[in-house]
Amino acid sequence: MKVLTGEWRVLGTRSDGRTMLVHPLFETEIPAAVRVGEAVAVSTTNYGGELQPVVDELEPGNRVEAGVYPGTPGRFTTVERTDDQRLVLGFRPTRTPDFVVSLWNEAIAGHAGDGPVAASRSLSTPEGTAEVYVAQSVTRGEDDLWWAFVGGSVEESFFDSFDTAPGRPAEFVAGNPAGVPYFWVVKFSERDTQTRRQLAIAAGLVGQDVDIDAELTELADGLGGDVVA
Secondary structure (H helix, E strand, O other), X not given: XXXXXXXXXXXXXXXXXXXXXXXXXXOOOOOHHHEEOOXXXXXXXXXXXXXXXXXXOOXXXXXXXXXXXXXXXXXXXXXXXXXXXXXXXXXXXXXXXXXXXXXXXHHHHHOOXXXXXXXXXXXXXXXXXXXXXXXXXXXXXXXXXXXXXXXXXXXXXHHHOOOOOOOOOOEEEEEOOOOOOEEEEEEEOOOOOHHHHHHHHHOOOOXXXXXXXXXXXXXXXXXXXXXXX
């Protein structure tokens, strides 16, 4: 098998800590023998030298420029983190924050036209800038707008800016609740804040009850081959 070289998004590390899933943000054909949905499993151990510290620091949502040799698992041949933005995702969160529900109801009430429903609002937090965004999750296929967000194929400005304040987001917490027609994203200007941790726990995105391996499998399966940044 040949090395697959380009930009990748880190999806997350499996519960064993020995492999992570990475999704290509470039046109490539993942060999069927090593395909995990639309991702590749890559070893996180035994690199040595200058490569191991880089791999150790990778987190969900990071973008990397890397060469990946496919295998079970594959291995990085080169890797450089190009963007340290972090994503905390929940595919079927058990709870939805009240401020998300309120914003969605207001967006629906005020929506006019044929385009997807979407709205954003600033949030008051003690740690920098925060903003909530809520959007219709379906246009043509099941959760297609949600997967466009997860795969990074929305407009670059979504990841590079806030709607309600200056600055660039450092971290995103997002959920796609079951049984409702929308998903939500909270952008934070600072990483790993107390507010972010409390939100992720309260919405059921992290914790002992979350099956990280099942979440990663759904993530890898759901991205689809046509989601390219």
